[in-house]
Amino acid sequence: MSVLSLDLFLKEQRQELKRRLPQYISGIEAPKVLLDAMAYSLEAGGKRLRPALLLASLQGYGVTLEKGYDVACAVEMIHTYSLIHDDLPAMDDDDTRRGKPTSHKVFGEAMAILAGDALLTLSFEVISKSENLEDHEKVRVIQLLSSSAGPAGMVGGQVADMDAEDKHGLTVEELEYIHHHKTGDLLAFSIEAAAILANAPETDQIHLRMFAKNLGLAFQIKDDILDIEGDGEKMGKPLGSDEANQKSTYPKLLGLAGAKEKLDWHIQQSKEYLSKIEQKHPLLHELTDYIAKRTH
Amino acid sequence: MSVLSLDLFLKEQRQELKRRLPQYISGIEAPKVLLDAMAYSLEAGGKRLRPALLLASLQGYGVTLEKGYDVACAVEMIHTYSLIHDDLPAMDDDDTRRGKPTSHKVFGEAMAILAGDALLTLSFEVISKSENLEDHEKVRVIQLLSSSAGPAGMVGGQVADMDAEDKHGLTVEELEYIHHHKTGDLLAFSIEAAAILANAPETDQIHLRMFAKNLGLAFQIKDDILDIEGDGEKMGKPLGSDEANQKSTYPKLLGLAGAKEKLDWHIQQSKEYLSKIEQKHPLLHELTDYIAKRTH
Numbered sequence: 001m002s003v004l005s006l007d008l009f010l011k012e013q014r015q016e017l018k019r020r021l022p023q024y025i026s027g028i029e030a031p032k033v034l035l036d037a038m039a040y041s042l043e044a045g046g047k048r049l050r051p052a053l054l055l056a057s058l059q060g061y062g063v064t065l066e067k068g069y070d071v072a073c074a075v076e077m078i079h080t081y082s083l084i085h086d087d088l089p090a091m092d093d094d095d096t097r098r099g100k101p102t103s104h105k106v107f108g109e110a111m112a113i114l115a116g117d118a119l120l121t122l123s124f125e126v127i128s129k130s131e132n133l134e135d136h137e138k139v140r141v142i143q144l145l146s147s148s149a150g151p152a153g154m155v156g157g158q159v160a161d162m163d164a165e166d167k168h169g170l171t172v173e174e175l176e177y178i179h180h181h182k183t184g185d186l187l188a189f190s191i192e193a194a195a196i197l198a199n200a201p202e203t204d205q206i207h208l209r210m211f212a213k214n215l216g217l218a219f220q221i222k223d224d225i226l227d228i229e230g231d232g233e234k235m236g237k238p239l240g241s242d243e244a245n246q247k248s249t250y251p252k253l254l255g256l257a258g259a260k261e262k263l264d265w266h267i268q269q270s271k272e273y274l275s276k277i278e279q280k281h282p283l284l285h286e287l288t289d290y291i292a293k294r295t296h
Numbered sequence: 297m298s299v300l301s302l303d304l305f306l307k308e309q310r311q312e313l314k315r316r317l318p319q320y321i322s323g324i325e326a327p328k329v330l331l332d333a334m335a336y337s338l339e340a341g342g343k344r345l346r347p348a349l350l351l352a353s354l355q356g357y358g359v360t361l362e363k364g365y366d367v368a369c370a371v372e373m374i375h376t377y378s379l380i381h382d383d384l385p386a387m388d389d390d391d392t393r394r395g396k397p398t399s400h401k402v403f404g405e406a407m408a409i410l411a412g413d414a415l416l417t418l419s420f421e422v423i424s425k426s427e428n429l430e431d432h433e434k435v436r437v438i439q440l441l442s443s444s445a446g447p448a449g450m451v452g453g454q455v456a457d458m459d460a461e462d463k464h465g466l467t468v469e470e471l472e473y474i475h476h477h478k479t480g481d482l483l484a485f486s487i488e489a490a491a492i493l494a495n496a497p498e499t500d501q502i503h504l505r506m507f508a509k510n511l512g513l514a515f516q517i518k519d520d521i522l523d524i525e526g527d528g529e530k531m532g533k534p535l536g537s538d539e540a541n542q543k544s545t546y547p548k549l550l551g552l553a554g555a556k557e558k559l560d561w562h563i564q565q566s567k568e569y570l571s572k573i574e575q576k577h578p579l580l581h582e583l584t585d586y587i588a589k590r591t592h
Contacts, residue, residue: 030452031459038447085413090405109386113409114455117381118447120413124420125442128435135431139424142438146421151334151414156326159410163327 006286013055014048016065021073024126030118037107037115038122041080044098049219050075050190053287057194057208060281070130071141071193074123078149079186081119084112086158120149133197140196148189157181170248176217184216191284204277211273211284218266219291221259224249228256231295267292302582309351310344312361317369320422326414333403333411334418337376340394345515346371346486349583353490353504356577366426367437367489370419374445375482377415380408382454416445429493436492444485453477466544472513480512487580500573507569507580514562515587517555520545524552527591563588 025039051072058068087094087102089109094102104112127133127142147153161178164170170178191212195205227242228251242249250259270288274281321335347368354364383390383398385405390398400408423429423438443449456474460466466474487508491501523538524547538545546555566584570577 028447030447031455033459034447034452034455081413085409088406088409090409110384110458111455113381113384113386114451114458117377117412117416118451120416121442121446121451124438125446128438128442135435138438139431139434142420142424142434146417146424150417150421151324151326151330155410155414155417156330159327159330159407162406162410163329 006283006290009056009059009283010048010052013052013065014045016069017048017051017073017076018043018045020069021076024073024077024122028122033107033111034114034118037103037111038119040106041084041103041115042077042119044080044100046098048076050079050186053187053190053212053284054194056283056287057191057281058197059283061194061198061200061279063194063198067132067197068194070126070132071145071197072190074126075145075186075190075193077119077123077126078145078154081116081123082149082154082158082186084116084119088112091158091162137197141193144189144192144196148185153181153185154183157183157185164248168246170253172250172253175248175250175253179217179220180213183220184213187216187219188212200279204279207273207276211270214266214269214273215288215291218263218270218288221250221263221266222291222294224251225256225259225263226294226296263292302579302586305352305355305579306344306348309348309361310341312365313344313347313369313372314339314341316365317372320369320373320418324418329403329407330410330414333399333407334415336402337380337399337411338373338415340376340396342394344372346375346482349483349486349508349580350490352579352583353487353577354493355579357490357494357496357575359490359494363428363493364490366422366428367441367493368486370422371441371482371486371489373415373419373422374441374450377412377419378445378450378454378482380412380415384408387454387458433493437489440485440488440492444481449477449481450479453479453481460544464542466549468546468549471544471546471549475513475516476509479516480509483512483515484508496575500575503569503572507566510562510565510569511584511587514559514566514584517546517559517562518587518590520547521552521555521559522590522592559588 021042022039025035025042028035054068054072054075055065058065083097084103086092087097088104095105096102102112103115107115123145124142127138127145130138133141149155157178157180160174161182164174164178188209191208192205195208224242227239227249230239242252250262254262267288271285274284274288317338318335321331321338324331350364350368350371351361354361379393380399382388383393384400391401392398398408399411403411419441420438423434423441426434429437445451453474453476456470457478460470460474484505487504488501491504520538523535523545526535546558550558563584567581570580570584
C-alpha cells in the first residue's frame with residue numbers, strides 16, 4: 001500500500017462523509033435555525049481524522065466499510081460538538097475555525113451551545129438506529145464512545161486543559177494527561193470501534209488502544225512542532241501562536257530537539273503495537289508515517 | 297391505591313435516587329472540579345418527576361424496580377444537564393435554581409457548560425453499562441432517549457422557546473410545540489421506557505405516549521396557573537414572575553378560566569389513554585390527580 005493509495009483512501013472517505021453527514025440532519029423535524037447551526041459546523045470540513053482512522057482500520061480487517069459509516073459519522077458529530085463548545089466565549093473564545101467564523105459568531109452563543117448539545121445527543125441516536133449493526137455491537141460501541149467522550153475522557157481532558165491555562169509551567173505528565181484525554185481518547189475510540197465491528201480478538205483492542213494513544217501523542221507533538229517550523233500558508237493559521245499564547249507545548253518543555261526525539265519515540269511505539277496484531281493494517285502503517293511527516 | 301401510598305412511593309423513590317445518583321459520579325476518574333460540578337446540580341434535588349414516572353409505570357407493570365433505576369437515573373442526568381445549560385448567561389441567565397446558586401454562579405460558565413456535557417454523555421454510558429438490562433432493551437431505550445432529548449425533542453423545544461422570547465403574542469399552537477418538546481418529550485420517554493422494560497405490547501407504548509403528552513401539558517398549564525394563584529411560600533419562588541417577564545402562558549392566551557378548562561381537558565385525556573391499557577396503573581392515575589390538584 002503506497003502513500004498514493006492512502007491519499008486516495010482519505011480523499012474518497014472525505015467525499016463519502018461530505019455526502020453522508022448532511023443526510024443525518026436534513027430529515028430531522030426541528031426548528032430550522034438549529035438544523036442550520038448543526039449542519040454549519042458539521043459540514044465545515046477538516047481532516048476527518050477520526051472517521052478515517054475507523055474506516056482505515058475496518059478496511060484492514062477486511063470488513064465492508066458500509067458497516068462503519070454510521071459510527072464514523074457519529075464520532076465526527078462528537079468531535080464537532082466539542083469544537084463548537086471549545087470555541088465559546090466562556091471557553092477559548094475563538095472567532096474563527098477552519099477559516100470560517102465560529103458557530104457562536106454566526107448563530108449566537110445560545111444556539112451554539114444548543115447545536116453542540118444536539119450533535120452530541122444525535123451521535124448516540126445514529127449508532128442506536130444503525131441498520132448495519134447488531135444490538136450487541138451497538139451496545140459495545142456506545143459503551144466505548146460514551147466513556148471516551150465523557151468525564152473520564154474528552155470532557156475531562158478539556159477541563160484539565162482549562163485548568164492548565166491558569167497555571168504556569170505544566171509538567172510533561174500534566175501535558176500528557178490533557179492530550180491523552182482531550183484528543184487521544186476519541187482517536188483511540190475510532191480505532192477500537194473498528195476492532196469491535198470486526199469482531200476481532202480482545203487483545204487486538206488493547207494493542208490498538210496503545211497504538212492509538214501513541215499515535216495521538218505523536219499527532220499532538222507534531223502539531224506543536226509545526227507551530228514553530230511549519231508552512232504557515234499551508235496550515236491556514238499563523239505560526240508561533242502557541243508561543244504568543246504562552247501555551248505549554250512539548251518544544252517549550254523539552255526543547256525542539258527533545259520534542260522531535262519524543263515524536264520519533266511515539267511513532268516507533270505506535271508501529272510496535274500495530275505489529276502485535278495478526279491482521280495487517282497497511283493503511284494504519286501509512287497513516288502513522290503520514291502523521292510523522294506531515295507539513296501542515 | 298390511596299394518595300398516601302403515592303406520597304409514600306414518591307418519597308421512597310426520591311430517597312433511592314438520593315442514594316444512587318452520587319454513586320454514578322464518585323467512581324469516575326476525572327478532574328475533581330468537574331465531578332463536583334456534576335454532583336452539585338445532580339444532587340440539588342427537585343421533584344424527580346421523570347424517574348418517578350418511570351418507576352411508577354414499572355411498578356404498574358409488576359416489574360421489579362431494580363430493573364429501572366439505571367434508566368431512571370440516566371433521564372434525571374439529562375434533565376439536570378438541560379437545566380444547567382438553560383440557566384447559562386447566554387440562555388435564561390438565572391442566578392438561582394431550587395433555592396441554590398446556579399452551576400455557573402458556583403463553578404463559572406465554562407465548567408457549567410462542561411458539567412452539562414459530561415452529564416449528557418454519562419447518561420448514555422449508564423444505560424449502555426447497566427447490569428439489569430438485555431442488549432436489545434438497552435438499544436431501544438437509547439433510541440428513544442436520544443430522539444426524545446435531541447434536536448427533534450428537548451433541544452428543539454428549547455430552541456423554539458428561545459425564539460419565542462423575541463416574539464410577542466405566541467399562538468396556543470406555538471406554545472404547545474414548545475411544551476411538548478421542551479418538557480413533554482422527556483416525560484413521555486420516562487413512561488414509554490417502562491413499557492419497553494416491561495416488554496409491554498406496542499400499543500401500550502403508543503397509549504402511554506399520548507397519556508404522557510397530555511399529562512405534560514396539564515403539568516405546564518398548572519404551572520402557569522400556580523404562578524398566578526399559587527402559594528408563593530410553598531413554591532419557593534415569587535408569584536407573578538411570568539407576568540413580569542412577559543412570558544407567553546396559557547392564562548395569558550386563554551384567560552384564567554380558559555386555562556383551567558384546558559387543564560381539565562388534558563387531565564381527562566390523560567385518564568382516557570391510561571384506561572386503554574389492560575394493565576392497571578394505579579400510581580399513574582394518582583399521579584395524574586396529584587398534578588391536577590397540586591398547590592406548589
